[in-house]
Amino acid sequence: MRETPPTAADPWDEVPGRLRARGLRWTPQRRTLLAVLAATRGHVTGAELVERCRAMDPATIPSTVYRTLDVLEELGIVRHAHGLDGREEFHVLPAADHGHIWCSGCLGTWDVHADEAAALVAVLAQRRGFRVDLSHLSVVGLCEGCAGEGQPGREAQRAG
Amino acid sequence: MRETPPTAADPWDEVPGRLRARGLRWTPQRRTLLAVLAATRGHVTGAELVERCRAMDPATIPSTVYRTLDVLEELGIVRHAHGLDGREEFHVLPAADHGHIWCSGCLGTWDVHADEAAALVAVLAQRRGFRVDLSHLSVVGLCEGCAGEGQPGREAQRAG
DNA sequence: GCAGTTGTTGCAACTTTTTGCAATAGCATT
DNA sequence: AATGCTATTGCAAAAAGTTGCAACAACTGC
Numbered sequence: 152m153r154e155t156p157p158t159a160a161d162p163w164d165e166v167p168g169r170l171r172a173r174g175l176r177w178t179p180q181r182r183t184l185l186a187v188l189a190a191t192r193g194h195v196t197g198a199e200l201v202e203r204c205r206a207m208d209p210a211t212i213p214s215t216v217y218r219t220l221d222v223l224e225e226l227g228i229v230r231h232a233h234g235l236d237g238r239e240e241f242h243v244l245p246a247a248d249h250g251h252i253w254c255s256g257c258l259g260t261w262d263v264h265a266d267e268a269a270a271l272v273a274v275l276a277q278r279r280g281f282r283v284d285l286s287h288l289s290v291v292g293l294c295e296g297c298a299g300e301g302q303p304g305r306e307a308q309r310a311g
Numbered sequence: 312m313r314e315t316p317p318t319a320a321d322p323w324d325e326v327p328g329r330l331r332a333r334g335l336r337w338t339p340q341r342r343t344l345l346a347v348l349a350a351t352r353g354h355v356t357g358a359e360l361v362e363r364c365r366a367m368d369p370a371t372i373p374s375t376v377y378r379t380l381d382v383l384e385e386l387g388i389v390r391h392a393h394g395l396d397g398r399e400e401f402h403v404l405p406a407a408d409h410g411h412i413w414c415s416g417c418l419g420t421w422d423v424h425a426d427e428a429a430a431l432v433a434v435l436a437q438r439r440g441f442r443v444d445l446s447h448l449s450v451v452g453l454c455e456g457c458a459g460e461g462q463p464g465r466e467a468q469r470a471g
Numbered sequence: 472g473c474a475g476t477t478g479t480t481g482c483a484a485c486t487t488t489t490t491g492c493a494a495t496a497g498c499a500t501t
Numbered sequence: 502a503a504t505g506c507t508a509t510t511g512c513a514a515a516a517a518g519t520t521g522c523a524a525c526a527a528c529t530g531c
Contacts, residue, residue, distance in 0.1 A: 176497045176508055198487060212511055217488060219509095233449075237397035238487080252441055267438065270430030271450070278427065280455030281412055289393075290431070291447040295440030336478060336527045358517060372481055377518065379479095396488095398517075
């Protein structure tokens with residue numbers, strides 16, 4: 152077998168230690184949520200995470216999940232942005248910092264790479280000293296397909 | 312007396328007609344909300360609007376307000392974006408299309424002028440054919456003051 | 472001015488998330 | 502292994518919106 156890399160092969164293995172290092176605790180409920188998150192790709196809403204946790208442990212309490220998500224966000228293990236309807240969309244272990252765009256027509260979503268947002272970030276930094284949280288950036292509008300087929304006017308559709 | 316301008320001196324006076332032109336109706340409940348909106352500057356949440364309507368008419372029903380806001384948004388009379396916590400923030404009669412920035416430290420908010428977002432809008436249009444809805448754009452991060460005093464790291468604070 | 476059409480309202484139930492608080496249970500220490 | 506400190510949990514209630522549906526009432530046409 153291989154040697155274990157210095158900083159742990161699986162980043163999830165570091166979580167209990169990082170919690171304890173801050174005086175926080177590693178509980179069964181947190182173990183459940185972490186297991187769910189480890190199996191998650193892309194975006195998930197809080198409600199979806201609650202549901203998935205309940206699938207693993209029917210005794211799951213929503214408020215515990217939401218509070219744990221707050222803790223994990225402080226540790227940088229998850230990040231959240233807001234979907235079309237403003238609902239929180241969680242994002243696991245962000246490899247590269249990026250934002251999101253949402254099409255209000257087809258409800259599709261895509262990543263916005265850092266370089267695409269670089270100009271906005273730079274302008275706000277220079278003109279206002281504002282530091283943009285890129286992972287929280289959600290840009291809403293119409294994707295190519297929806298912009299084409301719909302009226303050339305504006306989009307008024309709302310997410311359901 | 313003066314001549315009335317072709318397109319009505321007060322834009323609010325046009326609303327009943329624009330509703331009827333679409334086969335929609337001008338009701339007392341809508342009159343109340345419009346009166347509240349006419350007296351509103353800057354941002355308001357849906358809940359605040361419900362409260363203000365209730366001040367004028369205690370019989371106000373929340374769902375009626377929210378549904379009317381949807382209609383008014385389709386007419387372009389209000390627009391909404393999302394605040395720090397994802398809650399809807401309505402914006403009356405947008406003179407110039409603009410976005411918003413929110414400081415997750417002090418909860419302050421400022422307008423983002425179209426030219427500040429121009430580069431982002433242009434990049435997404437060119438690279439993806441995506442049409443950004445600028446009035447829906449909410450950029451979160453730390454303002455100059457909060458970025459300075461806090462740790463140079465990241466912001467983890469959440470709106471209450 | 473009356474009647475019909477159908478857009479709106481009021482209501483109740485439900486979803487999603489937050490908050491306060493007492494009871495529970497991690498974890499470091501002894 | 503027992504103990505204490507206090508972070509977490511579970512629960513219940515509340516806030517903010519949304520949705521389905523039957524009853525109501527604008528507006529159009531006659």
